[in-house]
């Protein structure tokens with residue numbers, strides 16, 4: 081068991097944003113939510129999140145019964161931030177400090193340092209890389225890689241010689257809680273940033289003869305987000321991993337570097353995804369589904385062997401097996417399509433059901449409608465579902481045929497097997513099996529002449 085403190089109060093000056101840094105999104109989720117998810121995998125007695133900059137946005141967005149939110153009124157540094165959490169910690173247990181802006185830490189790396197530090201030692205995680213501006217450099221005895229750790233010197237405070245040290249601090253630390261209290265109470269802010277640095281506790285542990293150990297992590301785990309450049313780099317790295325994981329499971333990606341997954345994408349066998357598609361929320365693609373280029377699919381279920389053609393936008397919808405959607409189709413929330421449904425270009429469907437083998441191939445709006453089986457919706461058909469105040473339902477029964485450019489003024493029902501002539505404005509129910517047309521009779525005037533300019 082352990083205490084966990086996640087620091088998330090910093091203003092993130094370098095992000096140039098009103099949104100607190102830790103709420104900026106990686107693959108569609110706030111940075112700090114990754115840290116919280118990993119922390120939850122560890123056995124913790126207390127899970128504290130220190131917030132501050134940006135007001136109540138952090139606790140509002142992340143509220144959960146297992147999280148203790150602690151406000152750091154003024155952002156005076158990482159050491160000061162940890163100090164705010166001290167009254168909430170169980171002193172009998174060590175404390176693990178995580179940064180809300182370092183999202184991709186692996187659980188195994190944290191378990192390793194927790195085990196190595198035990199109850200008495202101070203543990204940090206470091207990594208080796210050149211030219212890490214903004215990181216703390218690890219100063220070791222005699223400058224040897226295996227020398228005892230003496231201090232962490234922040235980049236801004238470091239001498240040219242110290243800046244050349246390639247071993248840098250990830251920010252992650254495990255320490256005995258009682259010691260941590262003592263060390264933090266003695267911090268000074270006499271440094272380049274006038275902040276109370278958490279990293280200063282290293283030198284204090286050395287004075288106290290507390291053993292300091294460091295474990296190493298992989299480079300990408302340790303990347304903290306300080307600016308928008310860091311954020312996109314991390315996003316690309318993360319997406320590349322997600323793409324490669326799909327390839328490993330047998331999904332065909334035409335270009336694994338041109339896919340974005342912002343949530344959970346489940347794929348069956350023989351799924352093909354072309355370039356530049358975005359998947360958000362929970363999306364399932366069953367066996368044999370093909371997604372062409374430039375589609376955006378959010379919280380949707382696409383059943384077996386369906387084909388989504390280029391430039392479709394699908395949200396909170398289900399598509400039945402062997403259906404064909406697009407190109408340029410929009411399925412809005414509440415769309416439920418059965419098997420072998422065809423939705424063509426410039427067709428918008430909202431909160432509507434379509435039975436098996438029904439089609440709307442060109443330029444239509446279908447809203448609040450229940451459509452039966454084998455129905456043909458002609459080009460340019462519009463369900464007029466809204467009178468400016470209320471929404472009304474349209475029902476179209478099996479085997480109906482709606483002629484092109486018809487308007488169906490809801491509430492209205494088209495009976496089984498009914499046909500609407502092209503251009504019909506339907507304001508009353510259309511009886512089953514009959515042809516209904518509402519159109520002015522066509523006339524031709526033989527002796528008519530165009531006006532001539534005088």
Ligand code: UD1
Pocket residue numbers: 087088089090091101102130131152154155156157158159160161179180181182214215216217232234248249250251276277278279303304306
């Ligand atoms: C910090 C470390 C540095 C390390 C780097 C790794 C210190 C002094 N420096 O620098 O050694 O290499 O992370 O990414 O610890 N925060 C608060 N309250 C504050 C200040 C910061 O909660 O008053 C939070 C931030 O929201 C952030 C984290 O602490 O999540 C780190 O702060 P940041 O300003 O990003 O520190 P770095 O300069 O990156």
Ligand code: MG
Pocket residue numbers: 181304305306
């Ligand atoms: Mg940082």
